[in-house]
Amino acid sequence: MKRLILAVLFSTGAQAAHPEGEYIARVADCMACHTAPGGDPMAGGKKFATPLGNIYSTNITPDKTHGIGGYSYEAFARAVREGIAKDGHPLYPAMPYPAYARLSDRDLHALYDYFMQDVTPSARPNRESDIPWLLSARWPLHIWNALFIDDPAPASSDMADPGRAARIARGAYLVEGPGHCGACHTPRGVAMQEKGFTHKDEAFLSGAMIDGWYAPSLRDSRLSAQEMTSMLLTGKSQHDALSGSMAEVVSESTQYLTQQDAAAISDYLQSLRTSHQPSPQVARRQSDDSASGEGKVLFGRYCATCHGDSGKGSDFSVPSLVNNPVVMADEPGPLIRIIADGAQTPAIRGQVSFGMPAYGEVMKDEEMRDLVNYVRQRWGQTDAPVSASDVADSKKEARDAGH
Ligand code: HEC
Ligand code: HEC
Ligand code: HEC
Structure with a gap:
């Protein structure tokens, strides 16, 4: 803070x-x-x-x-x-x-x-x-x-389509160069080296856990170019908000991008798609409300006021939990951390920041376990349940990381 x-x-x-x-x-x-x-x-x-x-x-x-x-x-x-x-x-x-x-x-x-x-x-x-x-x-x-360290040749000089080439090349320069987005979004190998530093490497920006947060893949993103630009400049879009270390990146860095540079970054990231349509991964059980029990009750008590019974949130102020990378990640740590510590949309010039309360002191680890399992079962894409000790471990990791 x-x-x-x-x-x-x-x-x-x-x-x-x-x-x-x-x-x-x-x-x-x-x-x-x-x-x-x-x-x-x-x-x-x-x-x-x-x-x-x-x-x-x-x-x-x-x-x-x-x-x-x-x-x-x-x-x-x-x-x-x-x-x-x-x-x-x-x-x-x-x-x-x-x-x-x-x-x-x-x-x-x-x-x-x-x-x-x-x-x-x-x-x-x-x-x-x-x-x-x-x-x-x-x-x-x-x-x-x-x-x-690979050869620092100018990025993207080999882009084929001359129409978009200049914009995409500018985006490539910003992302692969000064923006160092791969430092968090690229998985690391055995010697902690990033597995790729340019768009030519498939691992580049393919998603990674970093300091207890999940930085999702920026290739084949579920976001459109326009949503991405809005995320970079304001930390949110209609259905999404950024949290964790990316909220700090937005507060301290990307909100200051010119509109053109933010759009160039989005165009470049869209150019990394292997499929050509923005293809939101649809959460498997998105509409299946059969999950019940304690988790569902807790969701109704603590979360539904803001995120809604359907999890869809409200436009531009509360993010949707449907197709949400924090909820869909295999790794439960970031979700537990957000529920335990709360979250704040990034501090942006001239904008009100929206907050989510912290439940770490309000809920027992067993309750948070039930809630997390309910949220992941309903909107996630993994069947692996978390235990109360997973909850305790993630809370401790978050504390150690200084939050
Ligand atoms: C992700 C974190 C990170 C970012 C971003 C970063 N640095 Fe650093 N920088 C470090 C760390 C950590 C060290 C110290 C490394 C060491 O002691 O071996 C360092 C060391 C340096 C040094 C050597 C200083 C000395 O005392 O001899 C310079 C110069 C430097 N950084 C400049 C910059 C500039 C300019 C930028 C922005 C363009 C920048 N750094 C961005 C983490 C960062
Ligand atoms: C310090 C680590 C860090 C750096 C550096 C970083 N990111 Fe992120 N980024 C994250 C994390 C963590 C998330 C997940 C945030 C969340 O779930 O709310 C994220 C999320 C995003 C998202 C949203 C993706 C989605 O599907 O929701 C975009 C877009 C993004 N980052 C773009 C960038 C760009 C462009 C750069 C370089 C200018 C960058 N990031 C640099 C950590 C980082
Ligand atoms: C007072 C309204 C409010 C309540 C209550 C609330 N949230 Fe949130 N939630 C928000 C806001 C606003 C954000 C966006 C903050 C940010 O930028 O990370 C958010 C963010 C999140 C995120 C991260 C989304 C992302 O993409 O980074 C998750 C997951 C989440 N909430 C789940 C929950 C769960 C589970 C509960 C119940 C324990 C809950 N929320 C209760 C308002 C609320």
């Missing part, structure tokens, strides 16, 4: 002398990772849990001692595109340089000028990682890089 407030302060501050660089910083969402809860903007210190231990983002304000004030353009370019710090050490791949490798020279120059001249310097010192010294030897990252 604090980060959202900060983002607002940041955006209402003085007009940047380098609006072009500020725009790229928004699209690339440097702020999300380089600002600690309650900390100075871009001054680093946000924690990233890795299987080996915690690492912390660094101070990228132009402070000469603690920040990147001593970085030349060349050093900055190497850090952002290749993940090599000024002193030559490789950066942990939490920093999405495999995507930023595709940034154009022009955008990178604009970004550099913006950081050096518009961002307020902060003297916050960097924090060492908690990874034991033996494991923190950073050299293996050189090998990681050689293995997994």
